[in-house]
Amino acid sequence: MPAMTPSSGWRMIPMDMNMPMLPGLEGAVPSVGAFLPGVGIDLGTIPLARPSAIVKLQRGDTLDLSVSMVRRSIDGTEMLMFGYNGQYPGPLLDAVEGSTVVVRVRNEIQMPTTIHWHGVRLKNQFDGVPGLTQAPIEPGEDFIYEVKVPDAGMFWYHPHVREDVQQDLGLYGNLLVRSPDPEYFGPVHREEILVVDDLLMDGEGLLPWGKESSTHALMGRFGNVMLVNGQTDHQMKTKIGEVIRFYITNVANSRTFNITFGDNRIKLVASDIGRYEREQWTPSVVIAPGERYVVDVQFDKPGETVIANTIQAINHFRGEFYPHVDTLSRVMVSSQINEEDLSDSFELLRENQEMISEIENLERHFNEAPDYELETLVRVKNVPTPIVISMESDTLYVPPMEWNDAMPMMNWLSTGKEVTWILKDKTSGLENGDIHWEFERGDIVKIRIFNSPDSFHPMNHPIHLHGQRFLVLKRDDIKNQNLVWKDTAILPVGSTMDLLVEMSNPGEWMFHCHIAEHLHAGMSFNFTVREY
Amino acid sequence: MYTVYRAAILGMSFSLALTTSPVTLYGGEDEGMCVEAGVPYYSFQLITTKNILGTGRGRGSVEVTFSDNSPFGISVTSDGSYDYDLKLSLNRIKLRGEGRLVAWVTTRDLSKIRRIGPLDPYYQVNGSVDWNKFLVVVTLESNDGGNSDKWEGPVVFRGMSRSGMMHTMVGHGLLQEENCFAYGYDG
Numbered sequence: 001m002p003a004m005t006p007s008s009g010w011r012m013i014p015m016d017m018n019m020p021m022l023p024g025l026e027g028a029v030p031s032v033g034a035f036l037p038g039v040g041i042d043l044g045t046i047p048l049a050r051p052s053a054i055v056k057l058q059r060g061d062t063l064d065l066s067v068s069m070v071r072r073s074i075d076g077t078e079m080l081m082f083g084y085n086g087q088y089p090g091p092l093l094d095a096v097e098g099s100t101v102v103v104r105v106r107n108e109i110q111m112p113t114t115i116h117w118h119g120v121r122l123k124n125q126f127d128g129v130p131g132l133t134q135a136p137i138e139p140g141e142d143f144i145y146e147v148k149v150p151d152a153g154m155f156w157y158h159p160h161v162r163e164d165v166q167q168d169l170g171l172y173g174n175l176l177v178r179s180p181d182p183e184y185f186g187p188v189h190r191e192e193i194l195v196v197d198d199l200l201m202d203g204e205g206l207l208p209w210g211k212e213s214s215t216h217a218l219m220g221r222f223g224n225v226m227l228v229n230g231q232t233d234h235q236m237k238t239k240i241g242e243v244i245r246f247y248i249t250n251v252a253n254s255r256t257f258n259i260t261f262g263d264n265r266i267k268l269v270a271s272d273i274g275r276y277e278r279e280q281w282t283p284s285v286v287i288a289p290g291e292r293y294v295v296d297v298q299f300d301k302p303g304e305t306v307i308a309n310t311i312q313a314i315n316h317f318r319g320e321f322y323p324h325v326d327t328l329s330r331v332m333v334s335s336q337i338n339e340e341d342l343s344d345s346f347e348l349l350r351e352n353q354e355m356i357s358e359i360e361n362l363e364r365h366f367n368e369a370p371d372y373e374l375e376t377l378v379r380v381k382n383v384p385t386p387i388v389i390s391m392e393s394d395t396l397y398v399p400p401m402e403w404n405d406a407m408p409m410m411n412w413l414s415t416g417k418e419v420t421w422i423l424k425d426k427t428s429g430l431e432n433g434d435i436h437w438e439f440e441r442g443d444i445v446k447i448r449i450f451n452s453p454d455s456f457h458p459m460n461h462p463i464h465l466h467g468q469r470f471l472v473l474k475r476d477d478i479k480n481q482n483l484v485w486k487d488t489a490i491l492p493v494g495s496t497m498d499l500l501v502e503m504s505n506p507g508e509w510m511f512h513c514h515i516a517e518h519l520h521a522g523m524s525f526n527f528t529v530r531e532y
Numbered sequence: 533m534y535t536v537y538r539a540a541i542l543g544m545s546f547s548l549a550l551t552t553s554p555v556t557l558y559g560g561e562d563e564g565m566c567v568e569a570g571v572p573y574y575s576f577q578l579i580t581t582k583n584i585l586g587t588g589r590g591r592g593s594v595e596v597t598f599s600d601n602s603p604f605g606i607s608v609t610s611d612g613s614y615d616y617d618l619k620l621s622l623n624r625i626k627l628r629g630e631g632r633l634v635a636w637v638t639t640r641d642l643s644k645i646r647r648i649g650p651l652d653p654y655y656q657v658n659g660s661v662d663w664n665k666f667l668v669v670v671t672l673e674s675n676d677g678g679n680s681d682k683w684e685g686p687v688v689f690r691g692m693s694r695s696g697m698m699h700t701m702v703g704h705g706l707l708q709e710e711n712c713f714a715y716g717y718d719g
Contacts, residue, residue, distance in 0.1 A: 258612045268603055276603065284612075286604035311612035312664055319698045321664045323611060396697035400574070400598075400614065401606060453573045460606075478600045490605040492598075494573035497605065 010034045013412045014202050014224055024386035025409055031382075032415045033211035037110065037169060038069055038080040046071040049083050052173065052193075052229065055091045059099040065090070065115075067137075067159075067171065068108040075225060075232055079205045082109055082169040088230030089195050089251070090157065090173025097179050100148040105137060109166075112136030115145060116160040116466070117175065118290060119272050119487040122148050124507025127466055128160050132508055132526060136161055151469070151485070152179035153273045154247045154292040156195075164214045164221060164253055164516035168199065169206075170230065172251040185269060186279075186345050188245040188296055189338060192236065194307070196259070196287070196328060197251045198223025213416030213520065218378075218457050220254020220289075220515040222405035226309065226326045234329040242333075243298045243342045245269075250287040253516040256401055256460065256490065259285040259328065261297045262305030267346065270294035273469045273485035277356050279349040280482060284310065288462035290488035290514035298346045302335040311403040324404065359471070359483050362444060365500055366473055370448035372437060373426040376491065376513075376523075377455045380419050387413065391457055398453055400492035401460045421461075421513060421523035426450075435525040440532045443503040446473070453494040461518065463499075464488040467509040468529070470501040488514055503529045576668075578622065578689040584672055586626040592689045594668050595619040599660065615662045620648065622655040622670070622689065631672045636683055637661045638669060640696060645682050665695045 010029040038046070049070035055063060070083035084090025095101055107113050114137055116128035126145045130136040137143045149155075155175040159166040174193060178184075200207045200223045209215065216222075228234035238244060250257060260266075260283070268282045269275060272292050285293050299305065307329040312321040387410045405411055424431045439445060447470075449463060469485040475497045491497055512524030578592025599607035599615045607615040620635050627633070635648035635657050648659030651670070670689040 258608055260610050271603075280603060282603065283610040284608065286602075286606055286608060310610060312614075314698070316698075321613075321695075397694050399695070399698075403612065472605060475605055476597050478597060481600065482603050484603070492606050495598075495605075 010208060011202060011204065013200070013207055013408055015408055022386045022390055022409065025384060025413070028384060028409075028413055030210055030215045030413055030415050031417050032213045032215065034208035035165065035211040036206065036208045037082070037165075041069075041080060043071050043078055043080060046080055047086055049081070049088045049170070049230075050086055052087045052089045053091050055093050057093055057095045057099070057101045059096065060101070062102040062104060063093070065103050065105050066108055067105065067113050070170070072170070072230075074199065074201070077201070077203075077205045081206075082166060082171050084171060084173050087173075088170050090171070092173065092193060093157075093175045095149050095175065095177050097149060097152045097177050100146060103145040103147055105143045105145060107137040107139055107141055110139055111162065111166065112138050113159045113161050113166060113171070114143070115157050117145070117147055117155060117157050118464075119153065119155040119292075120147065120175065121150050121467055121469065121505045122146070124467065124505070124509070127507070127509065129466065129510055130161055132510065147175075149175070149177040151273050152177050152184060153270065154249065154294060156249050156251065156292070158251065162520070164216075164520055165209045167251060167516060168209070168221065168253055172197075174247070174249055176247065184275070185245065185294075186296065186348065186350055187342055188243045189340065189342060190242070191245045191247065193229060194246050194248045194329070195229050195251055196248065196257050196309075197227040197230070198255050199225045199227060201225050210415050214517040215413075215415050216254070216411050216517050217416050217419035217421075217521045218414040219402055219405055219407070219411045219459060220517045222255050222408075222411075223252070226328055228307075228328045236329060236331045237334065238299050238331060239334050239336045239338045240302050241298065241300060241338045241341060241343065243296055243346045245294065245296050247292065247294055248285060248287055249292045250289050252289050254289060256286065256288040256403060256462075257309045258311050258403070259287065260308050260310045262307075262331070263301065264297050264299050264305065267296040267349070268293065269296055269350075271484045272487045275352045275355055276482050276484040277359060278351050278482050281349070286490070288460070288488065288490040288514070289516075290462050290464050291486075291490070296346060298343070299331065299333045302333050305331045305333060307331060313404040314399060314402075314406040316406045355484070362471070362500060362502075365444045365446065368446055370446045370498065372445070372447045374447065374449045375424045375426050376449065376451045376458075376461055377422040377424055378419060378457055378459075379422060380414070380456050382418050384413060398458050398493050400494065401490075416517075416521045419521045421518040421521045423511070423513075423523055423525060432522045432525050437527040439503040439527065439529045441503060441506050441529055442532070443529075445501045445503055447499045447501060448496060449491055449499070450496045451491045451493050458493045459515075459518075460493055461491045461523070462488050462514040463491055463511075464514040465501060465509065465511050467505045467507060468501050468503055470499045472497055473500050474498040505529060506531045574616075574694050576691050576694055578620070578668060578670065578691040580689055581687050583686050584627070584688050586628045587688050590622055590625045590689065592620070592622040592670070592691070594691060596693070609662045613662045613664050616660060618648065618659045618661060618668070620651070620657050620659070620668065620670070622651065625655050631674055631685065633670050633688060634673045634683065634685075635659065636669045636671065637663070638667050639663055640665055640667055640692070647681065664693075665698075666693045667691065667696075
């Protein structure tokens, strides 16, 4: 018989034995209340979640989408989580480029929610940002989204109310928008979806989230349990020589993955909003929260191989990097040879002339001075003293990326009350919500963003723009050789990136860091694109 | 200058620790902590050994950037190590006599060594490295002996990646002052 959901008090977070607790922090808990959904509810009354189903959508179709509590079993522990239409992830919506579908959302959880259609250049009133484009959908209420999909690509949908909680609890799903061109991509034997995520759990289940404000405000909430498509034991079967196209989406709150496919070669073909100028080989796929990548992989050796998150983690206590591998999926490659040999087409790196032409039309803007310059900073106050001492003693080197939570207790104790992450307009000096940029539809705008290492605890940021698409022209003054339309891009510590944004979609839009806890610690502002 | 500042900061932190009251810090105010802004943040200096005539007043630097062929905004290898491009340059050099300067990268325990190559007439050379912590060494090699896998001549300049500054709390303790000079930093 399923247990009752656990009480909502704080429990000590799981700690790596290599990173002992700092003296002075014994018994410390975050300065905010603890929150778990559905405390005291008999789990037996909650329906068991089902794996994601594919929903093929034709032009003008209407989809009913519920936001509800579900029962999940993860690593043997039954827990109350959230789901779209009772599924994990939410249903895979399979639509055709240029079509419009209607999604009727009903909120059946005990929190307000919305749905943000990440990367889709849709009408502003359907962007799902509470207080900006719509009122939150209160429990028991409905909202109708009209989702027009002008671009081919792999998109995703998730809440924009307390994403740190709701998204982590399972509210995410993909929206695959297909080009009508049958040769948009090269041939493959089949397609697979990989939605990568992590959850923070202990023996009792999910660790509580902050009630009034996010915990883990410094580094974001890293999980200790890896999920692919909501599963901890994801597996696949394939045949030798088979070429599989993987659509990868990172829905984690904070973790950036470095995904490898064993010794098999990886061909990168597309990202957030369409194809690269040129397909290219890559040793791994680095994917930050909110980003998507499309890769083709040929499995050319029989036996078991693993899809893994392969990183050099940091042990601050020992002051060293160490190799760390999380198995994400096990792939059994049978020695049976696939009837259709796609080796030749797999070897071919295609050029996408349509994309190259699009880029050529924008080249006159590449060398213009930035229209706006932003700097990222963090400001902290009332942090427990042992944390300050510890961090002060380790400020000589800050890694470009935080691949793991190397300071779990310090991170847990930092909440939105103590930490403010900042996007600062270098020209006006304004910060976060005080910034408001105005553009006209059709403007091509260059934005330079610098991730300053000169603050208390700098960190990488996946920068996300709503409603528009952009190119990453340069990083650290080095020209990007292979462009692709993006809506989210990594900004490592100490780095500067130049974005060329096509302001094509009128409305009021958000600009923010996609680490959920950084967003809730202030790291966002709005901009307006007006019709002329 | 740096060590004095650092000692002051740590001393202040220690005093605050004794009071157990929380501390308020504001972003961007802790300059002087060997922190530089922008691309230079991961760059580092090369320090002369003063062993070779004409190099005693020399200065050097290594600019460190992510490899420009990465489509992801950050370049890492399949084992997760950073993949960096290096631009090495020396100045204030008046090398006399035989030999040529050759640059190398090595792990900190010298267990792995890779040759970057000879410096050009402007005392510059570009290379790459895919180790997270590394040393750059410039040696004086004989005119015809600079093609080996390991240096044979004397070390003329050396420097350490900024990642080498990541402290261990095991060996030093939280409050021990760190001596930047010992690592070749004079900032």
